[in-house]
Amino acid sequence: MEPWQLTAAAAxxxxxxxxxxxxxxxxxxxxxxxxxxxxxxAWSYLDPMLAIRSAREVxxxxxxxxxxxxxxxxxxxxxxxxxxxxxxxxxxxxxQQGRDAACVGIxxxxxxxxxxxxxxVEFASGGRRALTxxxxxxxxxxGGSSSGSAAAVADGMVPLAFGTQTGGSxxxxxxxxxxxxxxxxxxxxxSEGAKRYSHTLDTIGWYxxxxxxxxxxxEAFRLFDIETPDGKPRGKTVQQLRIGICHGPNWHLxxxxxxxxxxxxGKRLEAAGAIVEELSLPQPFEGITEAQRxxxxxxxxxxxxxxxxxxxGKLHADFRDRVENFANITGSQMAGAYNLAGDCRKxxxxxxxxxxxxxxxxxxGEAPLGRQDTGNPVFNSMWTLxxxxxxxxxxxxxxxxxxxxxxxxGPRFGDAAxxxxxxxxxxxxxxx
Amino acid sequence: MEPWQLTAAAAxxxxxxxxxxxxxxxxxxxxxxxxxxxxxxAWSYLDPMLAIRSAREVxxxxxxxxxxxxxxxxxxxxxxxxxxxxxxxxxxxxxQQGRDAACVGIxxxxxxxxxxxxxxVEFASGGRRALTxxxxxxxxxxGGSSSGSAAAVADGMVPLAFGTQTGGSxxxxxxxxxxxxxxxxxxxxxSEGAKRYSHTLDTIGWYxxxxxxxxxxxEAFRLFDIETPDGKPRGKTVQQLRIGICHGPNWHLxxxxxxxxxxxxGKRLEAAGAIVEELSLPQPFEGITEAQRxxxxxxxxxxxxxxxxxxxGKLHADFRDRVENFANITGSQMAGAYNLAGDCRKxxxxxxxxxxxxxxxxxxGEAPLGRQDTGNPVFNSMWTLxxxxxxxxxxxxxxxxxxxxxxxxGPRFGDAAxxxxxxxxxxxxxxx
Numbered sequence: 001m002e003p004w005q006l007t008a009a010a011a012x013x014x015x016x017x018x019x020x021x022x023x024x025x026x027x028x029x030x031x032x033x034x035x036x037x038x039x040x041x042a043w044s045y046l047d048p049m050l051a052i053r054s055a056r057e058v059x060x061x062x063x064x065x066x067x068x069x070x071x072x073x074x075x076x077x078x079x080x081x082x083x084x085x086x087x088x089x090x091x092x093x094x095x096q097q098g099r100d101a102a103c104v105g106i107x108x109x110x111x112x113x114x115x116x117x118x119x120x121v122e123f124a125s126g127g128r129r130a131l132t133x134x135x136x137x138x139x140x141x142x143g144g145s146s147s148g149s150a151a152a153v154a155d156g157m158v159p160l161a162f163g164t165q166t167g168g169s170x171x172x173x174x175x176x177x178x179x180x181x182x183x184x185x186x187x188x189x190x191s192e193g194a195k196r197y198s199h200t201l202d203t204i205g206w207y208x209x210x211x212x213x214x215x216x217x218x219e220a221f222r223l224f225d226i227e228t229p230d231g232k233p234r235g236k237t238v239q240q241l242r243i244g245i246c247h248g249p250n251w252h253l254x255x256x257x258x259x260x261x262x263x264x265x266g267k268r269l270e271a272a273g274a275i276v277e278e279l280s281l282p283q284p285f286e287g288i289t290e291a292q293r294x295x296x297x298x299x300x301x302x303x304x305x306x307x308x309x310x311x312x313g314k315l316h317a318d319f320r321d322r323v324e325n326f327a328n329i330t331g332s333q334m335a336g337a338y339n340l341a342g343d344c345r346k347x348x349x350x351x352x353x354x355x356x357x358x359x360x361x362x363x364x365g366e367a368p369l370g371r372q373d374t375g376n377p378v379f380n381s382m383w384t385l386x387x388x389x390x391x392x393x394x395x396x397x398x399x400x401x402x403x404x405x406x407x408x409x410g411p412r413f414g415d416a417a418x419x420x421x422x423x424x425x426x427x428x429x430x431x432x
Numbered sequence: 433m434e435p436w437q438l439t440a441a442a443a444x445x446x447x448x449x450x451x452x453x454x455x456x457x458x459x460x461x462x463x464x465x466x467x468x469x470x471x472x473x474a475w476s477y478l479d480p481m482l483a484i485r486s487a488r489e490v491x492x493x494x495x496x497x498x499x500x501x502x503x504x505x506x507x508x509x510x511x512x513x514x515x516x517x518x519x520x521x522x523x524x525x526x527x528q529q530g531r532d533a534a535c536v537g538i539x540x541x542x543x544x545x546x547x548x549x550x551x552x553v554e555f556a557s558g559g560r561r562a563l564t565x566x567x568x569x570x571x572x573x574x575g576g577s578s579s580g581s582a583a584a585v586a587d588g589m590v591p592l593a594f595g596t597q598t599g600g601s602x603x604x605x606x607x608x609x610x611x612x613x614x615x616x617x618x619x620x621x622x623s624e625g626a627k628r629y630s631h632t633l634d635t636i637g638w639y640x641x642x643x644x645x646x647x648x649x650x651e652a653f654r655l656f657d658i659e660t661p662d663g664k665p666r667g668k669t670v671q672q673l674r675i676g677i678c679h680g681p682n683w684h685l686x687x688x689x690x691x692x693x694x695x696x697x698g699k700r701l702e703a704a705g706a707i708v709e710e711l712s713l714p715q716p717f718e719g720i721t722e723a724q725r726x727x728x729x730x731x732x733x734x735x736x737x738x739x740x741x742x743x744x745g746k747l748h749a750d751f752r753d754r755v756e757n758f759a760n761i762t763g764s765q766m767a768g769a770y771n772l773a774g775d776c777r778k779x780x781x782x783x784x785x786x787x788x789x790x791x792x793x794x795x796x797g798e799a800p801l802g803r804q805d806t807g808n809p810v811f812n813s814m815w816t817l818x819x820x821x822x823x824x825x826x827x828x829x830x831x832x833x834x835x836x837x838x839x840x841x842g843p844r845f846g847d848a849a850x851x852x853x854x855x856x857x858x859x860x861x862x863x864x
Contacts, residue, residue, distance in 0.1 A: 065741075097530045102628065102738045109741025185763075190734045192628040196534065199619050199631060222737065222755075224763040302622045305654065306534045309497075309541025323654075331617075331656040331845025335781060338844075342774030349767060412770075413763025 003028035008070050008159035009212035015069035022069030026055035026113050029071045033157045039138050041131040042152035044076045045083050046116035054082075055113045065110030066219045072107055073152045073161030075145075076117040077124045078204075079193040080104055083114070087195050088122045088130060091311040101193025103162055103204045103221075110220040115158050118148025121374060123304070124164050125197050127316030129371050134176060136402055140367040143173030144374030146205070150177040153207040160213060163205045166197045167296065168363070168380025170205030171407050174392035176367035176375060178403030180426070181207045182214040183380075184415045186387035189221045198299040200338070201292070201384050211422040214391065218419055225416040235420025236356065238272045238428060243408075244279035244355040249286055250378045255365030257398035258379075262361050265395050265406045265429045269359070272428045279351070279358060284343050289378060291337035291344075292385040297322060298329040298337070341385050348386055349411040357421045362407040366398035383407075389415040391422045394430045435460035440502050440591035441644035447501040454501030458487035458545050461503045465589045471570050473563040474584035476508045477515050478548035486514075487545045497542030498651045504539055505584045505593030507577075508549040509556045510636075511625040512536055515546070519627050520554045520562060523743040533625025535594055535636045535653075542652040547590050550580025553806060555736070556596050557629050559748030561803050566608060568834055572799040575605030576806030578637070582609040585639040592645060595637045598629045599728065600795070600812025602637030603839050606824035608799035608807060610835030612858070613639045614646040615812075616847050618819035621653045630731040632770070633724070633816050643854040646823065650851055657848040667852025668788065670704045670860060675840075676711035676787040681718055682810045687797030689830035690811075694793050697827050697838045697861045701791070704860045711783070711790060716775050721810060723769035723776075724817040729754060730761040730769070773817050780818055781843040789853045794839040798830035815839075821847040823854045826862045 003011065003025045014020035030048050037043055051071070058069050074080055077087040079097040081104075086092045099105070104114060119130035121144040130147035134140040135155035142151035146163025150173030153161050163170040165183045174181035183205040191202050206217045218226050228234055245266045251259070270276045300322035307315045308323040321327075351358070360383075364376040383390050389412075394405045406429060410418035435443065435457045446452035462480050469475055483503070490501050506512055509519040511529040513536075518524045531537070536546060551562035553576040562579035566572040567587035574583040578595025582605030585593050595602040597615045606613035615637040623634050638649045650658050660666055677698045683691070702708045732754035739747045740755040753759075783790070792815075796808040815822050821844075826837045838861060842850035 092531075095530050098527050099524075099529070100738070102734075105738035105742055109738065187631050187731060188734055190628055190737065191631070192735075196622055196624040199623070221734065224766075299619060302534075302620055302653065303624075305622065306532070306537035306541065310537055334656075335777075335844045339774070339778050342771070342777075345767075345774075346771050412767045 004032040004156050006159065007210040007213050008208050008216055009210055011159055012068065012070060012216060022055040022058040022113055023052060025069060026051050026071050026115065029115060029158050036155050036157060040133055040135050040151050040155050042118055042148040042155065042157060044086060044088065044117050044119040044148065050082060051113065051115050058111055058113055061111060066216055067107055068111035070112050070160055071115040071158050072112040073115055073118045073149050073158040074104055075149050075163050076120045077164065077195040078104060078162055080114060080117065083117055085117065088120050088128050090314045091307055102190035104193065106220055118152055118161060120147060121145035122316055123195050123197060123319065124166065124169055126318035129374065134367050136178065140369055140402065141176065141371055141374050143176035143367060145169040146173050147374065149207055150174055150179060153209060154179045159209065160217060161207045163207060164194055165203045165205050165380065165384055166201040167384060168377030171380045171390050171392045172363045172375050172377055174207060175362035175403065175405035178394045179207050179209055180211060180214055181205055181392040182218065183390045184218065184223060185389050185412050188223055188415065196303050198296050198303065200295050200299060203384065211419065211426045214422065215419045218415060223415045224413050235424055238269065238274050238424050241274040241356045241421065241424065243269055243274050243276045244351065244358045245276060246279045246281065246358045246360040248281065248360055248379065248382065249289060253364055253376060253378050254361050257404050258361045258363060258365045261395045261404040261406055262359065265359055268428050268431060269425060282347050284340060284347065287340050288344055288382045288385060291340045292381040294329055294333050294337040295385065297327045298334045301325055345386055345412065348388060352411040352414065357408040357410055357418060359406055359408055362392045362405040366400055366402035366404060383409055387412050389418045391418055393422065393426050396432055436464040436588050438591065439642040439645050440640050440648055441642055443591055444500065444502060444648060454487040454490040454545055455484060457501060458483050458503050458547065461547060461590050468587050468589060472565055472567050472583050472587050474550055474580040474587065474589060476518060476520065476549050476551040476580065482514060483545065483547050490543055490545055493543060498648055499539055500543035502544050502592055503547040503590050504544040505547055505550045505581050505590040506536055507581050507595050508552045509596065509627040510536060510594055512546060512549065515549055517549065520552050520560050522746045523739055534622035536625065538652055550584055550593060552579060553577035554748055555627050555629060555751065556598060556601055558750035561806065566799050568610065572801055572834065573608065573803055573806050575608035575799060577601040578605050579806065581639055582606055582611060585641060586611045591641065592649060593639045595639060596626055597635045597637050597812065597816055598633040599816060600809030603812045603822050603824045604795045604807050604809055606639060607794035607835065607837035610826045611639050611641055612643060612646055613637055613824040614650065615822045616650065616655060617821050617844050620655055620847065628735050630728050630735065632727050632731060635816065643851065643858045646854065647851045650847060655847045656845050667856055670701065670706050670856050673706040673788045673853065673856065675701055675706055675708045676783065676790045677708060678711045678713065678790045678792040680713065680792055680811065680814065681721060685796055685808060685810050686793050689836050690793045690795060690797045693827045693836040693838055694791065697791055700860050700863060701857060714779050716772060716779065719772050720776055720814045720817060723772045724813040726761055726765050726769040727817065729759045730766045733757055777818050777844065780820060784843040784846065789840040789842055789850060791838055791840055794824045794837040798832055798834035798836060815841055819844050821850045823850055825854065825858050828864055
């Protein structure tokens with residue numbers, strides 16, 4: 001087994017034992033990238049010598065953080081002090097910030113090796129797509145906007161990567177690429193230094209190849225209640241779990257394979273002894289998808305005004321429309337959308353502790369063909385607006401042999417408990 | 433009259449007419465700074481030649497923005513691509529970012545001359561204080577955390593300056609220094625590139641010496657409904673206004689001079705023909721001050737984790753305590769505080785259009801003596817959590833001859849209407 005094949009959690013254990021070095025793991029990832037990236041095109045910036053120097057620095061460190069020696073890919077709209085951050089925009093080619101984004105600085109502080117920058121949809125939003133292809137079929141999208149991060153982890157090029165989610169930009173690509181991902185409770189991970197799109201929605205997320213990988217990153221960010229004094233998960237067994245299956249207000253937009261994946265995940269959990277119940281969301285949730293759209297467009301007005309004034313001609317028409325409020329969003333619509341979101345957050349949190357987690361689609365189906373259509377975020381955007389933690393879990397394959405995942409969702413600030421549930425349900429759901 | 437004595441709005445008119453150049457105005461401000469800053473110490477970074485070069489660039493511009501030629505001070509925790517941003521932290525001395533903060537980029541895009549960086553409380557939060565002194569009495573604080581910005585505008589050193597408000601960091605210093613200030617609706621001005629403290633609270637604000645100065649900046653940010661096709665305010669006359677006087681849940685913390693200022697402002701408005709009514713906030717507001725404290729401390733955990741890991745010894749104990757959750761804030765307290773804030777936002781917005789604006793204290797009293805105590809933010813923090821627009825208006829003097837202001841407050845997204853009200857009530861309230 002080559003080091004690049006290790007999950008982050010398995011590699012972390014070897015690095016702790018001293019049977020693997022950060023440099024050896026980094027070199028193995030670089031070799032895998034050299035082999036695979038001409039097709040997958042996950043990376044928008046990669047300086048192998050810089051990565052090896054960073055790994056050697058980590059190998060010299062006397063204090064070992066929770067991410068000690070683990071290579072990490074960073075979505076190219078998150079600032080890095082030692083690499084450019086282009087946002088996949090012609091405006092920012094070659095731009096280099098003076099300091100790391102908060103999430104990058106924290107990962108470095110915990111010993112991660114920042115491997116390189118991964119390609120993204122322009123400003124993690126619209127406009128130009130990433131060049132990245134799905135590792136399972138290069139004719140298909142890996143999803144977006146965290147295209148490169150999801151594909152790089154799925155393709156064995158790096159064990160961990162940062163994405164962001166404003167609509168469905170972290171969880172959906174995980175489903176398309178057959179990997180694990182976490183979008184934590186909004187605001188618990190400082191998103192400073194990731195390009196602003198919508199302050200109410202923008203959330204740093206991360207990819208791994210096992211639930212334990214996701215936990216490592218959650219530990220680095222010191223999420224509420226994440227400390228496990230004995231180092232072991234504190235969760236229930238699968239037989240003690242009560243899972244709510246939630247079709248949500250957009251079930252009619254789920255393809256057959258997405259519907260099947262949800263039913264299959266539920267059946268597998270039931271067969272393993274969990275209590276699985278259908279869950280209907282109360283009436284206000286009928287408006288939640290529209291509320292997310294209003295917040296996204298309304299907050300987008302101010303998010304791209306700087307670029308609109310400084311580099312109008314280089315700014316994609318998608319963003320010019322937002323600044324000019326093409327959608328005619330009013331302040332009163334904004335306040336209404338915020339109010340509805342607040343109401344739904346309270347209603348959703350109140351489902352716990354009746355349930356341990358909610359099981360719901362991670363994407364509308366298999367990854368679409370081509371590069372332009374990065375998939376429908378409709379099965380993610382409501383959870384982003386609700387600010388709740390979400391974990392993507394691979395489940396099955398669709399009619400074209402492409403991965404189809406599901407996600408589990410918890411209440412706000414229930415990130416640690418949701419990781420406990422993921423550790424128990426993932427081997428049951430991800431069973432192919 | 434020297435150009436530095438002009439309000440931003442008056443200077444903008446002369447710049448438009450061509451009777452004043454950006455360079456002449458900038459040189460006049462620099463001369464005033466040279467005279468006054470050895471005492472006031474408002475500026476943490478100032479390169480006169482850079483400022484003059486920037487002014488000459490503006491004088492060459494063919495397109496004229498709404499801030500054309502107006503010098504602007506920038507709080508030293510807001511990024512500038514051509515000047516360092518220290519956050520008044522020993523960690524970031526000399527740090528220079530690759531791009532402007534969004535608010536700085538937008539101001540530049542609209543023709544402002546970025547004059548220099550103004551001193552701030554460390555990370556706009558706690559720890560080290562600014563060196564700045566109150567222009568009305570150098571033995572007293574100008575308030576914080578936007579210490580240098582408020583003092584610079586009050587002292588005639590610059591017509592406009594950016595601050596930020598997370599508790600009371602924009603409005604309170606305005607009251608202490610006897611100037612105008614605006615804290616807009618949360619989120620309508622992109623705060624990207626200003627150091628994160630609390631994503632729910634952090635708001636870019638600005639200082640000027642007249643209500644029309646505040647409007648200029650609001651126009652640059654294209655706030656909702658700010659466009660006035662004929663260029664004239666669309667507001668009511670003072671006789672058509674209905675103003676709610678609000679003591680708020682912390683009235684017992686207002687000094688005699690703060691209580692007097694509020695009563696005086698109300699009487700002046702009544703004498704001018706406005707309808708002025710006492711307003712009691714509903715019961716949930718009793719918890720709003722505590723909710724703001726929980727949000728501030730809970731979100732502070734993640735805000736300073738990067739610095740905690742990278743430069744533990746250089747990080748003030750205030751911030752280490754936050755990262756270590758010294759206050760023992762729980763996720764469930766956080767969700768409760770968010771829920772209460774959401775409820776109160778709905779209740780507050782529902783007061784409009786019954787009222788045109790709410791009149792309430794801007795600070796607990798006169799500026800305290802010394803540099804350490806920058807004043808109590810308790811008359812600001814609830815409005816910051818409510819996300820509503822606030823405008824500080826000078827009113828009277830306290831027992832030590834120091835300025836004491838009041839503020840008017842509107843509903844979320846009512847920024848433009850609140851500016852209309854300010855234009856009408858300011859000459860009545862600010863009458864000494």
